[in-house]
Amino acid sequence: MPLPQTTSRQIAVEHVRIPCARPFADVRAALAAALPELDANVVASLSRGDRAAIDEHEAHGPKLFIFLERDHGALLAIAGGKKNAIQYEIGNPITASRMTRHHLGAALYAPLRVALYETEGGEVLFEYDRPSSLFGQFGNDDVQQVGLYLDRELEAVLLAAAGTSAPNEDAVL
Numbered sequence: 001m002p003l004p005q006t007t008s009r010q011i012a013v014e015h016v017r018i019p020c021a022r023p024f025a026d027v028r029a030a031l032a033a034a035l036p037e038l039d040a041n042v043v044a045s046l047s048r049g050d051r052a053a054i055d056e057h058e059a060h061g062p063k064l065f066i067f068l069e070r071d072h073g074a075l076l077a078i079a080g081g082k083k084n085a086i087q088y089e090i091g092n093p094i095t096a097s098r099m100t101r102h103h104l105g106a107a108l109y110a111p112l113r114v115a116l117y118e119t120e121g122g123e124v125l126f127e128y129d130r131p132s133s134l135f136g137q138f139g140n141d142d143v144q145q146v147g148l149y150l151d152r153e154l155e156a157v158l159l160a161a162a163g164t165s166a167p168n169e170d171a172v173l
Contacts, residue, residue: 014133016155020116020124021163024084027116027124030161031066035090038065043093054094063153064090067111084124085117090154095146099135102142109134112154126158 020027042061045053066088073085091111099106114128131154135147 011137012133014130016126016128016130018126018155018158018162018164020126020161022124024116024118024124027126027161027163028086030163031088031116031157034157034161035064035066036062038067038093046093046097058094062092063095064092064157066090072115073117083118085115088114088116090114090157091150095150099143099146103138103140105138106135106143112150114154114158124162126162128154128158 022030039057039061041053042057042065045057068089070087071085072087073083076083076085089111090113096107096110099110109129109131112128112131112134114126116124116126118124131150132144132147135143135150138144
């Protein structure tokens with residue numbers, strides 16, 4: 001039996017940086033107020049194939065959840081002191097299922113990762129990779145459409161938490 005062939009290819013990823021108009025603690029609190037923690041019932045409903053419950057969640061539930069928060073700033077104590085730096089996993093398992101049913105590789109990026117941190121100079125920033133650029137690599141229009149939807153939803157919630165009313169034209173690096 002022949003050995004499996006490993007393949008690789010480069011992809012273009014669009015990286016977004018959003019400067020925040022509020023202090024770190026206020027941005028963090030605003031994001032927590034805007035996005036609930038992941039509702040385990042959504043995952044259970046998907047796993048049971050409960051279409052009625054999923055339809056109810058889609059109609060009346062949040063568009064995005066916080067799956068997880070990691071305090072990356074605490075890891076920097078070894079390098080001289082704790083910093084304000086949180087990594088979030090943000091998404092919606094219903095939205096993820098809309099992509100992974102078409103291409104299971106999309107599971108690599110669902111949920112999405114977002115960093116919120118404060119620089120040495122006191123600037124507070126969100127950074128993330130634009131979902132449509134991550135999901136576009138799979139060459140599937142259904143997956144790409146979900147990526148474009150996530151572009152809009154994620155940007156809106158981050159801009160609101162940042163205290164920025166409109167997209168920053170210079171936000172893409």
